[in-house]
Amino acid sequence: MSKEIIKIQDLKREFTMGSETVHALRGISFDIKEGEFVTIMGSSGSGKSTMLNILGCLDQPTSGTYEIDGVKMKDLSRNQLATIRNEKIGFIFQSYNLLARTSALENVELPLLYNSKVSTEERRTRAIKALEMVGLSDRMDHTPSELSGGQQQRVAIARSLVNNPVMILADEATGNLDTRTSYEIMSLFQELNKKGITITFVTHEPDIATFSSRTIVLKDGDIIQDYNNENVQSAAAELAKLPKQDH
Amino acid sequence: MRVLNLFKIATKAIILNKTRTLLTMLGIIIGVASVIAMLAIGEGSKESIRTTISAMGSNMITIQPGADSRGPARGSGGDVQTLTLENYETIKEQSDLISYITPVVNGSGQIINGSNNWPSSIYGVNPEYLDIKVVGLKSGSMFTDAEVKSASKVAVIGQTVVENVFPDGQEPVGQMIRFNNIPFKVIGVLEEKGENTFGQDQDDVVIAPYTTVQKRILAIDHLNQIIASAISEDDAPAAVEQISNILRTEHKLLDSEEDDFSVRSMEELISTFSSTSEMLTILLVAVASISLLIGGIGIMNIMYVSVKERTKEIGLRMAVGAKGADILMQFLIEAILISITGGLLGVLLGLAATVFIEEFLNWPTSVALYSIVISFAVCAVTGIFFGWYPARKASALDPITALRYE
Numbered sequence: 001m002s003k004e005i006i007k008i009q010d011l012k013r014e015f016t017m018g019s020e021t022v023h024a025l026r027g028i029s030f031d032i033k034e035g036e037f038v039t040i041m042g043s044s045g046s047g048k049s050t051m052l053n054i055l056g057c058l059d060q061p062t063s064g065t066y067e068i069d070g071v072k073m074k075d076l077s078r079n080q081l082a083t084i085r086n087e088k089i090g091f092i093f094q095s096y097n098l099l100a101r102t103s104a105l106e107n108v109e110l111p112l113l114y115n116s117k118v119s120t121e122e123r124r125t126r127a128i129k130a131l132e133m134v135g136l137s138d139r140m141d142h143t144p145s146e147l148s149g150g151q152q153q154r155v156a157i158a159r160s161l162v163n164n165p166v167m168i169l170a171d172e173a174t175g176n177l178d179t180r181t182s183y184e185i186m187s188l189f190q191e192l193n194k195k196g197i198t199i200t201f202v203t204h205e206p207d208i209a210t211f212s213s214r215t216i217v218l219k220d221g222d223i224i225q226d227y228n229n230e231n232v233q234s235a236a237a238e239l240a241k242l243p244k245q246d247h
Numbered sequence: 248m249r250v251l252n253l254f255k256i257a258t259k260a261i262i263l264n265k266t267r268t269l270l271t272m273l274g275i276i277i278g279v280a281s282v283i284a285m286l287a288i289g290e291g292s293k294e295s296i297r298t299t300i301s302a303m304g305s306n307m308i309t310i311q312p313g314a315d316s317r318g319p320a321r322g323s324g325g326d327v328q329t330l331t332l333e334n335y336e337t338i339k340e341q342s343d344l345i346s347y348i349t350p351v352v353n354g355s356g357q358i359i360n361g362s363n364n365w366p367s368s369i370y371g372v373n374p375e376y377l378d379i380k381v382v383g384l385k386s387g388s389m390f391t392d393a394e395v396k397s398a399s400k401v402a403v404i405g406q407t408v409v410e411n412v413f414p415d416g417q418e419p420v421g422q423m424i425r426f427n428n429i430p431f432k433v434i435g436v437l438e439e440k441g442e443n444t445f446g447q448d449q450d451d452v453v454i455a456p457y458t459t460v461q462k463r464i465l466a467i468d469h470l471n472q473i474i475a476s477a478i479s480e481d482d483a484p485a486a487v488e489q490i491s492n493i494l495r496t497e498h499k500l501l502d503s504e505e506d507d508f509s510v511r512s513m514e515e516l517i518s519t520f521s522s523t524s525e526m527l528t529i530l531l532v533a534v535a536s537i538s539l540l541i542g543g544i545g546i547m548n549i550m551y552v553s554v555k556e557r558t559k560e561i562g563l564r565m566a567v568g569a570k571g572a573d574i575l576m577q578f579l580i581e582a583i584l585i586s587i588t589g590g591l592l593g594v595l596l597g598l599a600a601t602v603f604i605e606e607f608l609n610w611p612t613s614v615a616l617y618s619i620v621i622s623f624a625v626c627a628v629t630g631i632f633f634g635w636y637p638a639r640k641a642s643a644l645d646p647i648t649a650l651r652y653e
Contacts, residue, residue: 058566058647079570086568093650097563101263111567113256116249159567 005166005198006032006055011064013050024050026221027064032167032200037193039201039209042218051218052202056089056169057081069166086114090160094172096152098144098159104131105140108158115163130158134188150181157188167198174208180242186211187235211235253573257580264553271549272589274542275626279593281535282622283614284600289528291605291612296520300513306480307379307513308345308487310338310473310494328469329507334497335473341493344478344486347375351472352460356427358404358412358453365411369402369426369453371460379476387420387435390456398458402426403435405450426453429463483512539625542589547633550582554641561641562649575642582634583627590626594619 013025024047032038042048053059054066057073058081066073069088076084085091090111098107108127112118118126131140134154144152153173160168170189174182190211193199201212209215210233217225261268312330335350342348352371357364370376374389390401404412404419413419419433431453440449461467475490477483487510494508554561561574569577598614605612 053647056566058650079572082565082568082570085566091566093563097559097566097650099560099563102259106259110564113252114249114564114568114570114573116252163568 002034004031005034005069006030006200007065007067009065011054011061011066013047013054013059014062023221025054025061028218028221028223029064030216030223030226032198034166034198035193035196036214037189037199037201037212038214038216039203039212040216040218041203041206041209043204045220046218047221048202048204048218052169052171055200056091057084082114086111087163088166090163090165090168092153092156092160092168092170092173094175096144096149096156096176098152098155100145101143103141103143104136104147104155104158107144107155108162110159111163126162127158130162131155133161133192134158148181149177150184153177153181153185154188157185157192161192161197167200168192170199170201172203173201174203174205180239182208183235183239183242187239190235249573250576253576254580256577257584260553260577260581261584267549268585271545271585272592274545275539275586275589275629276542276593276596278535278539278542279590279622279626280596280600281538282532282625283594283597283618284604284612285531285535286528286618287597287601287612287614288604288610289524289531290615290618291610292524293521293528294613295611296524297517300517300520306346306477306483308475308477308483308490308510309512310334310475310490310508310510312469312471312508328467329498330470330473332468332470334494335470337497338473338475338490338493342475342486342489344482344489345475346478347378348473348475349373349376349379350457350470351376351474352457352465352467353471354460354465356464358408359425359428360412360422363412363414365408367408367451367453369455369460369464371455371457371465373457375476376454376474379474382440383438385436385438386418387433389435395456395458398456398462400429400431400459400463401434401455402431403437403454404433405437405452406439407448407451408453409436426455427464431455477512480514483514487512536625539622539629543586543629543633546582546586546630547637549585550578550634550637551640553581554578554637557641558644558649558652561644562646562652565644565646566650571642574644575638578638578641579631579634582638583630586626586630586634587623590623593626594623597622 008031009029011025011028012023015022015024028051040048040051050059054061054073057068060073060076060081068084071084071088073081073084099110105124105127108130109123112123112126128137128140131137134157136151136154136158139147139151142151144155147155153176156173157168160170173189174185177185186208189199189201193213199212201208203209210229210231212229213232214228215225216223310330312328332350335348338345339348349372353368355366355368358367373395374392377383377389384403385406387403389403390399394401402424404424409419412424413422419436422433423430424433425431437450437452437454442448457470475486477486490510491506494510495506498507500507564574597619601612601614604610
């Protein structure tokens with residue numbers, strides 16, 4: 001059995017809004033193993049975003065335990081959380097969040113700038129390697145405004161890979177893209193997953209879930225479904241089935 | 248390593264916003280430049296006063312009859328007759344802090360040479376006068392002590408007098424002139440000294456033995472002034488003190504009585520005039536400092552907007568691992584870089600302005616090193632001070648909220 005990267009036990013998160021207490025997560029437990037491709041599904045208000053924030057070490061649970069790569073996420077300071085985000089997690093966002101007027105290469109280098117263990121030369125080499133992995137080795141000097149949406153998301157994926165994280169955390173990563181580009185991105189995710197990279201993909205689109213190996217469905221702060229996908233679709237194959245577009 | 252990276256990030260942000268950064272810097276640039284230029288003008292005028300006064304003899308001590316009535320309307324003391332030749336002799340005998348001393352009697356009148364005439368002043372002195380005033384002779388010689396004793400009718404004249412009384416370029420030495428109808432033989436010409444700070448022509452003088460002037464021209468037996476020269480500039484204050492004591496004893500003044508004379512050194516004169524120009528300098532610098540302050544507020548303003556504008560970017564940086572301190576440093580470095588670059592440009596502009604003022608307005612200027620150091624230091628502090636608040640605000644952002652910020 002491969003080892004567990006994420007261990008979540010009876011996780012609760014409550015928010016106080018005025019006099020009312022909102023239970024965003026009501027005691028959730030699950031594990032994610034190394035090499036898994038998990039989609040977390042749910043409609044808005046299901047606790048999906050809260051789950052994502054906690055998984056991404058941007059937020060801390062009210063109670064319960066969350067362990068990432070053997071580190072217990074309890075009573076850690078803002079700075080310690082920042083270090084964990086820097087070394088263990090790769091973030092991908094719906095709106096790419098690239099730095100404007102900054103080249104693809106420099107965007108990819110960004111997480112390593114905050115890691116003092118990485119030298120300038122190593123930073124550059126790793127960023128180039130990451131861009132090659134997402135197929136953008138010929139676009140390194142382009143700024144985001146010179147890239148298409150799909151290419152921008154590829155840069156963001158390269159950025160999430162550059163620090164060799166234990167897990168990539170994607171938040172609606174295909175939400176801003178058309179179907180064709182979505183499938184292209186999903187096929188890239190599948191390729192990366194085949195190389196052994198653990199991916200957690202938060203989405204509300206059911207067809208995205210068919211490309212992952214496991215799906216967790218949230219509703220009103222509880223897990224209502226957690227199943228392994230017996231029939232994983234190949235995004236590359238789906239892409240081929242799409243009608244050809246005239247450019 | 249880490250700080251170096253933050254430095255790179257901050258530089259990048261500045262380069263990406265060239266126009267805005269330059270406009271932000273403008274306040275600082277103008278502030279620093281005006282501080283430097285204003286101080287240069289202030290220092291320049293102070294220095295020019297000092298040099299002209301020094302040229303008049305910086306060790307010089309002036310003893311005048313009448314109580315000290317310093318102020319805007321200073322009495323001439325001419326009609327007070329408390330200074331006598333005996334006073335002069337006593338001081339000369341008793342004071343060990345002076346090197347030269349001369350009695351002075353002076354009056355004005357008309358100088359005539361044939362058909363040329365010119366109104367001027369005559370100073371009756373002894374030969375030590377030249378040493379006290381630090382003037383040399385252009386031609387001829389000074390009168391001697393023997394000529395003083397015998398009250399000879401000889402005179403040494405200044406350049407302005409030469410030009411007006413001998414307009415044909417005649418050699419004045421050996422010629423006869425008349426001062427208020429008394430014939431004098433010209434035996435020497437003074438070196439040119441030009442105008443002093445107060446616009447007085449120092450070359451418009453006739454110098455003659457004090458005995459001659461006392462008896463033949465003014466018909467008085469008191470003195471208008473005694474001037475002396477302290478051994479050194481440092482001894483001048485002590486010499487002033489000593490002379491005062493000698494004169495108080497001589498004049499038999501009780502402790503309760505005020506001096507009926509005044510003794511002043513050049514140093515005091517310098518400080519009187521310097522304080523006026525210092526006042527002006529303070530005023531100018533105050534105005535310039537306000538513009539520097541406004542420059543600082545400009546930086547705060549822009550940094551504040553910049554933090555707001557880049558909230559999402561800050562969120563992203565935090566998500567990929569930037570700590571609060573990293574964000575704080577990034578924005579602080581940015582503010583400091585802006586103010587220091589602005590400061591540097593300001594120094595250059597200030598120096599250029601100073602050269603301009605000197606060349607085209609003919610004002611004396613002197614760039615003091617301290618003005619550059621101070622304005623530059625103020626600049627760096629301004630950057631830290633006004634950059635701190637927005638940077639602090641940026642570092643305290645919650646990454647989740649910042650990421651969702653639109």
